[in-house]
Amino acid sequence: MKTTACISLLLLLLPGGCDKATKPEYVVCPPESEYSISYLKSLCDGKSSVAITQDITVYGFVTANDLYGEYDRMIVVEDGSDGIAIAIDHTPLADLFPFGYIATVRCNGLTLYDYGGKILLGTAPGDDGIGRIPRDELARYIHADPPAGEARPVERLTFDAVSARHIDTRVCFEGVHFTEAGSWCDTDPETHRTVTTERQIADAQGRTFTVRTAGTCTYAKEPVPQGTGSLYGIIDYFAGKYTLRVTNREAFFATAATPPTACL
Template sequence: MKTTARIKRLLLTARAVSAAMAAALALTLPACDKSSEPRFGNEGGEEATSTIARLKSLCTGECTPVTADITVGGVVTANNLYGEFHKTLVIQDESGGICIAVDGAELYVDYPVGAAVTVYCNGLTLCDYGGKVQLGTTPADAYGAGRIPRAELGRYLRVSGDGENPLRPAALTFGEIGPRHIDTYVYFNGVHFAETGNWCDTDPETGRPVTTERLLADGTGRTLPVRTSGTCTYATEPVPQGTGSIYGVIDYFNGKYTLRVTNREIDFATGAGLPTAYP
């Protein structure tokens, strides 16, 4: 009888241990699964490990693959809402800005201007195109960084804020533009277009707008080209007349600075109304 009772006690103890182990395993497995999944943005409380300026300094040739776990954080300052930045996002932090090449349309839906984003750079490539560093994939041609496939963009770029970050463009004069301003959000006051015409010229063969530069002038007679993509929704509209302010991102290629208007931000004494959002 004593032996039978002892066996029963042992069986009950074994069952209790098994139940405890099963409960512990049930609690542990989800944690293991979660830790093995990639995390983006602020979900895991991860902060940027580099500034944009530091990231750009790692580009030591025409193309430099990023092989370390580097993350940068910034705010979207330009996208393709009005077709101004075709298949391109521009982000900026306090140290500078950088453009990201993406093979996708309607980027403004997921990455609106003002959205805080985290970029996971490992696996991407830094490319020096005409003296300006871009971020994307290994180039397939001689026209800068390759575009990140839209389906893979979530691996590298994730919105990490509420999309309501105040954008504070730097007030510049034409004479102040320098390397640190490349791909940064700026504005100019008291300027006017030194020529008339549409934002973009038209290809005589196809009738389609083509990327065009129009000279912007200040009160001293200095000028700065405004470069407008042929994909822009207001490409066939006339440039505004009068004097006022214009906002955009500084571009650079082979020693030449240009301004690219972002989000159709133009405040002139007279001017055309805002176009319909793209597309």
């Protein structure tokens, strides 16, 4: 977190022949508004929701969006301290906030919301939870720029190492396999629509972890990869349970199926 105001003494050396004497000039720097995502989320500790009324700006990589339908009307932004999911009432979001871009999020006027122990960012909550930032107000709060050579964050983890500090951050599980064959998502027998589904992966020690895939995912009906490989995604959390949500279709297996098609 950066909070220190500064007063700079600038010695302006004027060129020869100028009729103004060289003199010191004092410039008062405005308070910095850049904060870490970890600090931002801490404002909601112990509260169901908090309206942000101070100038807080956070920066981070876009590590999840709706390119493959994996996150519906939501992106995840992550800096070196933490990550946070941001609810937005617009699709598609991948065009505005591509995976790996650097997002600048101006939080004054937005609301933090505790959803089952996970902190979300959006607008004032309604009857169905956190409100989504309207499309016509997006430019006021968020924009994204290409990275200037920075590497996207990822932490390689074992299942037993997952903790609260990993919520909404990008991780990789290596040397894992799905415990059962089948599609990423089940299909509702009445509506014939794919529904959000949980599958199990296991590591070489036989430990298991849950992979949660949204029914909106474009590869929902594709078979899960067979064999052993690596899964990249965001650690999700609700009411005491951690899950992995694969992002940017990053599933790399020795015998993986044909990569699915992204949303247009």
